[in-house]
Amino acid sequence: MTEHAATAADSHHSYTGLPNRKLLMWAFIGSECMLFGSLIITYLVYRGRSLVGPYPEDLLNIPFITVTTFVLLMSSLMMVLALAAVQRNDMRQGKLWILMTALLGLVFLGGQVYEFNHFVHEGLGLTTNLFGASFFLLTGTHGAHVAVGVIWLLTLFVMAMRGKLSSADAVTVEITGLYWHFVDVVWIVLFTVIYLLV
């Protein structure tokens, strides 16, 4: 992901003019859609089929999750600002917005940890019933994606602090952004399917 690698990978003839890595991320997102699609279908198939409680309506705290959802959506805004700053080679702002994106991601993850903890205290474990299993698997998979994104963003931040990130790496930041926005969009679907349709 250094400058050298980027030029070597992207400078060979490109039929479409698009960077290879950007196409790769788009294709990967296509594959991820099927992964989350299969998990969401599993969740929906098992909705209302738990034999013992606690049931979704006993536990889900919509106001709380609305707040963390808002935080995650704001992180996408930060990501957009980060990319714009890197593209105009304003690395002072670039660093700030990359860090803000990662921090808001961490806040969202913190909310998820709190929520999981709360559910376990209320008696919903992974093996309690089908709701527990499918809920923890689906939101856990999403949380793992957010965590990977946070680590990725923090890596970019460290690179930027060391002066190893510049407008020449805008594609790298753009690809990070593609991933980040995708993970956000998935959450919008999960928020609707799990919380709003309870």
Next chain:
Amino acid sequence: MAVKEAAAQHAAGVHTADHESTYSGGLWSWLTTVDHKRIGIMYAVFAFFFFCVGGLEALLIRLQLGSPENTLIDPDLYNQLFTMHGTTMVFLAIMPLSAAFFNFMVPLQIGARDVAFPRLNAFSLWVFVFGAFFLNASFLFGGAPDAGWFGYANLTSTQYSPGVRIDFWVLGLQVLGVSSIAAALNFIVTIINLRAPGMSLMRMPLFTWMTFVTSFLLILAFPAITVGLVLLMFDRTFGTSFFNPAAGGDVLLWQHLFWIFGHPEVYILLLPSLGIVSEVIPAFSRKPLFGYPFVVYSGILIAFLGFGVWAHHMFAVGLGPIANTVFSATTMLIAIPTGVKIFNWIATMWGGSLRLKTPLYFAIGFIAMFIIGGLSGVMHSSAAADLQQTDSYFVVAHIHYVLFGGVIFALFSGIYYWFPKITGRLLSEGIGKVHFWVMLLAFNLTFFPQHYLGLHGMPRRTFTYQEGLGFEAMNLMSTAGSLILGFSILIFLWNVFHSLRKGEPAGRDPWGGATLEWAIDSPPPHYNFRVEPTVHSRDPLWAQGGLDVDVNDPRAPEPHMPSPSWWPLILSAGLVIAAAGAVAKSLPVVLAGAAIVVVSIYGWAFQPLER
């Protein structure tokens, strides 16, 4: 450079010395290589090894079934053998053999020097290799997986399958899925972005087209089985109840998730073969492919419809008349684009000046056998007929006519066609034709009687049958055929070893092919094309005057290629170590594997591609 001079040099086959280095170098150079040609060869060698392993498993199955109430193999081992035979042939033999061709031929066919992500390509190879040995290591640790290649719930639950057999299967397939998805992503980007100037989509060779379509199937189908396997892993490892009916779980969810992957998987196995045949038939008919756009669009349509037919594997579970009717209809629809392709191949040969070389023998054998397999497929697309045939030997006959008579024959056609490009030597025509006839006859002797066995009521996956049911003679024929079939593979191996040493030198273009791979030396130099070609038509080497540049011009500067890297190998090892830890239920081993994965991702990301 003057066109005339280039033509003279091309005709003379002037060889520059440096392509000798394509395959030279010690073991290290193979372990760290990122060259698509070496990776392709390693894919082929390992895949052929596992093809032989799966074949030996099949021979043991046939020996057991050779006579009634045979006691050669006990029921437990029999279950392991048919499970591993199916899993091995699908995931460790046919898919990687196709991947071998993707790797070696696609960059050459599109005029590229390598794939878009050479290290990711090496990663796909090593994950496949380690995953394959990992899956087979189960034989040494308490027995191999034994729930069938589609592992229906709840045969796979801890209640009915304690021990680690199914854990090997669950984790092995997840690891192999990583390999397939990584490779498919790589080929999608390669084909979109690395085509030579002028090679629009509708000028791409058919094999490249089918690789492209197959790659999309891979990235879209594999996530479904990944989720199914993760659910199963959670059930087995953490005690959830996704597939436990006592807690409200639904065993049918597994079947849906598996077959939403599993039917596109059938086309993942088949489409590369359709691509190979679409290359071989025009080359040996001296005629451009008849109705090129129809063949392309039929391939796309087959792939698209392939996502809408999965429940035809589930007619017997009772989804109801509406679901059964819809899935019957969509299944029958697939016969249309498939038939279109067959007619296009026949029309390509019609009026062509056929040269009956071994690759064409296998391609024609493919068409004939694939039609038989297709017809029995159309038979059980009808839900009513399928209820009579499901779980019987009729289905076994069908799948082998499609996957052996179809795919394996086409893959052999591709091997005979491209062997000279890969090695620089032709395979022996004489031995090749003996191989073809022995294999064709033995194949039909093995599998044709199985249609009758199935219709007479012999169930699949049952370790024996009683005397007097009328199954004896046809089972004996089938077993005899399978032994001859095994012998035909030995003929092929003899041909390879013989031809590698004494085969006729191939030159650049032994068949007079139309596509770009035939413009460069055999074997190709490590950078493939010294000068990048420009393409003006579908069959660039058949165009009047040929290519307008000399792609082998020794006076052009030698292109820089990516440097070797250890990281793909180490990352793959980390992944398989983590999987082994999960089977052993040892958290430290899983964490060690994960640590290796994280370290190598960073090592990889910060290692420049060219050093």
